[in-house]
Amino acid sequence: MNKKVNSHPRKKTIKPLRAKPLVEVTKSTEPDTHEDIYLVQGNVKHQFSSQISGLYGTKEYFWKGKLTPHEEIKFCHNDGRNIPVHGAYNCGYTLVGKAKNFFEAKKALCTNGEPSDDQEYVYVTQYSELYYVGDTEEHTVFLRIYDNNQGNDNDRWVVLYID
Numbered sequence: 368m369n370k371k372v373n374s375h376p377r378k379k380t381i382k383p384l385r386a387k388p389l390v391e392v393t394k395s396t397e398p399d400t401h402e403d404i405y406l407v408q409g410n411v412k413h414q415f416s417s418q419i420s421g422l423y424g425t426k427e428y429f430w431k432g433k434l435t436p437h438e439e440i441k442f443c444h445n446d447g448r449n450i451p452v453h454g455a456y457n458c459g460y461t462l463v464g465k466a467k468n469f470f471e472a473k474k475a476l477c478t479n480g481e482p483s484d485d486q487e488y489v490y491v492t493q494y495s496e497l498y499y500v501g502d503t504e505e506h507t508v509f510l511r512i513y514d515n516n517q518g519n520d521n522d523r524w525v526v527l528y529i530d
Contacts, residue, residue, distance in 0.1 A: 404428045404450065406508060407441045408499070415510065428510040434499040440470075441497070442510065442525060450512060450522045454493030462487040463528040469501035470527065506530060 404415040415428035434440065442450040451458045461480075462470055467487045475495040480486040489497075511526040 402428060403444050404510065404512070405443055405445060406430055407443060408435055408438055420511070423511065425511060428512070429507055431505065431507045433503055433505050434501065434508075436503055437498060437500060439496050440499050448522070450510075451491060451525045452522055453491050453495060455521075455523070457490070458523050459491045459495075459525075460489040460497065461524070461526045462489060463526060465530070466528045469499060469506075469529050471498045471500045472496070473498065501529075 402415050402417050404417075406413045406415065413430050413432060415430045417426050417428050419425070420427040444450065451460065459475065460470075460472070463486050467485070472489040472491070473496045474492065476490040478488050478490075480488060489495075507530040509528050509530070512522055513524040513526070514521050515523050
């Protein structure tokens with residue numbers, strides 16, 4: 368005798384979960400150049416646009432918006448790879464001009480350039496963190512990203528300045 372047994376006497380309909388994304392992505396208000404460079408602060412991810420620098424003749428990335436004071440910021444690709452790479456030899460940031468006062472590195476080796484340079488060099492490790500320490504106001508953040516001198520595309524060094 369084959370008798371069908373119900374494992375659950377009452378049928379219940381389970382509604383599918385509609386999870387919110389962990390990180391909210393905001394697009395630049397500037398013309399979209401489809402760049403794979405993002406600034407992440409908290410759970411918000413801002414996409415950069417790009418242009419050719421009139422001063423340096425190389426590609427620079429920029430984003431305009433408000434940053435939250437005393438909160439860590441990261442620069443990364445959409446897939447989560449850090450810019451600059453962390454934990455590799457001779458990688459980091461150059462903080463130029465106002466960026467020296469608006470950003471603070473923790474767990475990193477920081478050294479000033481020549482007095483006339485108005486720059487700070489930040490060598491990072493896998494534990495390094497960068498914090499925005501300015502006021503809550505709108506800024507334009509600029510990045511120039513450099514690879515090593517062997518031609519590897521490895522996001523080794525970032526020049527960071529803010530307007």
